[in-house]
Amino acid sequence: MNKTLLITHVDLDGVSPIILLNLTGIKFEYKNVEITDLDETLHTLIDSEDIKKYEQIYITDLTVPEWAYEYFKDNNINVKVFDHHEVHLYGNNYPFATVKVNLGNHQTCGTELFFEYLKEIYPHINTKKVKQYVDYVTELDTWHFTSDIPKELDSLKNTYGTKDFIKSITRRLKSKKETFEFTPFEKKFTKLKKAEIQRYMEAKEEKMLLYEINGKKCGVLFAERNKSELGNYISVNHPELDLVLMLDASSRISYRTNRDDVNVSEFATIYGGGGHQKASGSKFDDEDRNKIILEYFKGAKRLEKEEEN
Numbered sequence: 001m002n003k004t005l006l007i008t009h010v011d012l013d014g015v016s017p018i019i020l021l022n023l024t025g026i027k028f029e030y031k032n033v034e035i036t037d038l039d040e041t042l043h044t045l046i047d048s049e050d051i052k053k054y055e056q057i058y059i060t061d062l063t064v065p066e067w068a069y070e071y072f073k074d075n076n077i078n079v080k081v082f083d084h085h086e087v088h089l090y091g092n093n094y095p096f097a098t099v100k101v102n103l104g105n106h107q108t109c110g111t112e113l114f115f116e117y118l119k120e121i122y123p124h125i126n127t128k129k130v131k132q133y134v135d136y137v138t139e140l141d142t143w144h145f146t147s148d149i150p151k152e153l154d155s156l157k158n159t160y161g162t163k164d165f166i167k168s169i170t171r172r173l174k175s176k177k178e179t180f181e182f183t184p185f186e187k188k189f190t191k192l193k194k195a196e197i198q199r200y201m202e203a204k205e206e207k208m209l210l211y212e213i214n215g216k217k218c219g220v221l222f223a224e225r226n227k228s229e230l231g232n233y234i235s236v237n238h239p240e241l242d243l244v245l246m247l248d249a250s251s252r253i254s255y256r257t258n259r260d261d262v263n264v265s266e267f268a269t270i271y272g273g274g275g276h277q278k279a280s281g282s283k284f285d286d287e288d289r290n291k292i293i294l295e296y297f298k299g300a301k302r303l304e305k306e307e308e309n
């Protein structure tokens with residue numbers, strides 16, 4: 001078993017800390033965890049006592065629950081936490097957590113905070129090219145763009161899949177090339193993808209339904225992908241809306257706005273969720289899906305899933 005474990009989120013900001021650790025040359029294991037699964041992941045690690053086998057645990061881009069902080073403290077687990085979510089600022093009560101929403105004069109992300117830490121211990125990773133990559137991730141995660149590259153990077157991650165993306169980017173960052181570049185194929189691919197996403201967003205916009213919910217004027221969409229981009233597109237095109245609600249029926253509900261006078265995190269909290277001021281989420285699980293199915297197909301009976309062998 002390796003002595004270092006990285007527990008991190010699944011998006012570009014969650015996957016990039018894995019890439020950064022790859023660059024250090026140390027051996028480690030990692031787990032990509034959805035926000036809603038962190039509690040269970042930590043419980044499993046603790047109950048099995050596996051957690052005590054690691055000399056170093058890093059947790060990035062995830063909000064660590066208070067009970068876990070207390071456990072780490074009481075059991076002298078060598079954990080370091082790096083995150084940028086506002087709801088997680090209580091983490092700073094523990095010396096082993098770094099939770100910052102801003103770094104200098106810009107909004108930061110998990111990857112950047114982790115990079116700031118790692119580059120002190122492993123100065124060889126502090127190259128112009130790696131910094132360039134970290135900046136792309138920061139731009140995407142905070143939705144402040146100076147170019148289209150961050151969105152293209154995200155598009156490539158979704159196409160390659162997490163494992164191959166990690167391999168490919170690690171190789172590129174390790175290479176002798178001075179700057180971070182896409183291959184000719186990737187350039188062509190991202191161009192086609194961009195046109196496809198534009199068509200997708202226009203189609204979703206046409207199907208948007210309007211509601212007043214809790215005194216807010218909401219545009220409601222059913223969408224399973226490109227939610228940040230779609231939420232932003234609708235927000236910009238419809239300044240009359242307070243917020244954009246995107247229902248991903250097989251996953252979760254996302255809340256977006258680009259208005260400064262609306263806090264979607266407060267809105268999401270009403271529905272048991274949370275997040276950032278301009279981008280938040282709440283759960284939409286089997287229980288919710290079941291309600292809809294029973295409402296639509298009157299008299300339907302839910303059956304137990306058969307055990308898979």
Ligand SMILES: [Mn+2]
Binds near residue numbers: 014061084109110141
């Ligand atoms: Mn993040």
